[in-house]
Amino acid sequence: MEVTLLGTGDTTGTPTPSCDCDTCERAIELGVERSRFSVHVHNERTGESLLVDASPDLRSQLLTHEVPLPDAVVITHIHFDHLDGLGNAYRLLEDVPVFAADETDPETGQSVAETIDEKYHYLDAITVEPRSPFEPFDACGFEVTLVPVEHPPLVCYGLAIEDPDTGAKLSLSGDSNYGIRDRSREVLAEPELLFADGIVPAKHARYHPRGGDHPDAEGTYRTFGTKHMTIEGARALADDLEADEYRLVHLSHYIPAEEAFEEDMAIDGERFRL
Ligand SMILES: [Zn+2]
Ligand SMILES: [Zn+2]
Ligand SMILES: [Zn+2]
Numbered sequence: 001m002e003v004t005l006l007g008t009g010d011t012t013g014t015p016t017p018s019c020d021c022d023t024c025e026r027a028i029e030l031g032v033e034r035s036r037f038s039v040h041v042h043n044e045r046t047g048e049s050l051l052v053d054a055s056p057d058l059r060s061q062l063l064t065h066e067v068p069l070p071d072a073v074v075i076t077h078i079h080f081d082h083l084d085g086l087g088n089a090y091r092l093l094e095d096v097p098v099f100a101a102d103e104t105d106p107e108t109g110q111s112v113a114e115t116i117d118e119k120y121h122y123l124d125a126i127t128v129e130p131r132s133p134f135e136p137f138d139a140c141g142f143e144v145t146l147v148p149v150e151h152p153p154l155v156c157y158g159l160a161i162e163d164p165d166t167g168a169k170l171s172l173s174g175d176s177n178y179g180i181r182d183r184s185r186e187v188l189a190e191p192e193l194l195f196a197d198g199i200v201p202a203k204h205a206r207y208h209p210r211g212g213d214h215p216d217a218e219g220t221y222r223t224f225g226t227k228h229m230t231i232e233g234a235r236a237l238a239d240d241l242e243a244d245e246y247r248l249v250h251l252s253h254y255i256p257a258e259e260a261f262e263e264d265m266a267i268d269g270e271r272f273r274l
C-alpha cells in the first residue's frame with residue numbers, strides 16, 4: 001500500500017489566498033502547501049488506486065504529485081472541501097465507482113451517497129455505490145470500512161483501509177470532533193498509519209463562539225467548537241487508537257507559524273509505504 005497525502009489543509013488551505021499571516025508567509029518561504037483534503041492510496045499488488053475524498057484542488061494535486069488516476073473513490077461527507085473536486089472526473093476518468101455511506105442524514109434528509117448522486121447525476125464517468133457503515137467492502141483490492149464520526153450537524157465517516165494480503169492498515173478519522181464513539185474507534189484502532197483531523201491548537205477555543213469540548217484531565221480541549229479536533233485532541237486520538245505512526249491533517253493557517261510545521265503536521269505530497 002502506497003499512501004500519498006494530496007491535500008492536508010482545511011477549507012481555505014495554507015497559504016490562504018491574499019492572507020499575509022505569518023503561517024501563510026512561512027508556508028510560501030518553505031515552498032510547502034496544505035491544499036484541500038484528499039488522500040491517494042495505491043495498491044501495489046493490483047495496480048489500482050483508491051482516492052479518499054475529491055478535493056476541489058484535485059487537478060493540480062494529480063499533476064503535482066504524479067500519482068496514477070483513481071480507479072475508485074470514497075467520499076467521507078458532503079462538505080465542499082471533500083466533495084466538489086468530483087467534477088474533475090469529466091473526460092478524465094471512466095467507469096469509476098464512488099463509494100459513500102447509505103444512512104439518511106437527518107440534517108439533509110439524504111444519505112451521503114444520495115447527495116452525490118443528485119449533485120453529479122450528469123457525470124457518466126461515475127457510479128455511486130452506497131455502502132453501510134461497519135460493513136467492510138472491497139475497493140481496489142482493499143477492504144474498506146466506513147464508520148460514523150462526529151461532525152455536526154452533518155453525518156461524516158472515518159474509514160479503515162486494509163490490505164487483506166499484507167495486513168497493512170491505514171485509518172482516517174474523517175472530519176470529526178474528539179467524541180468518536182467506541183464502536184467506530186474499534187474499527188479504526190491499531191493502524192500502521194493514522195490521519196487525524198486537527199484544525200487548531202486548543203488555546204484557540206477562546207476564539208470559537210462554542211468554545212471547546214472534550215477536555216482532558218488537565219482541562220485541555222480536545223475538540224475545537226463542535227466539528228473538529230484540536231491539535232492536542234488529534235494527538236490524543238492517535239494515542240488512544242495505538243497508531244504505529246500518525247500525521248495531523250486538515251490543518252488551518254490559524255496554527256501559529258512557530259507551531260505549524262512541527263514534525264507530526266502533514267504537508268501535501270508526503271508519501272508512506274505500508
Ligand atoms: Zn494565513
Ligand atoms: Zn467537513
Ligand atoms: Zn473538511
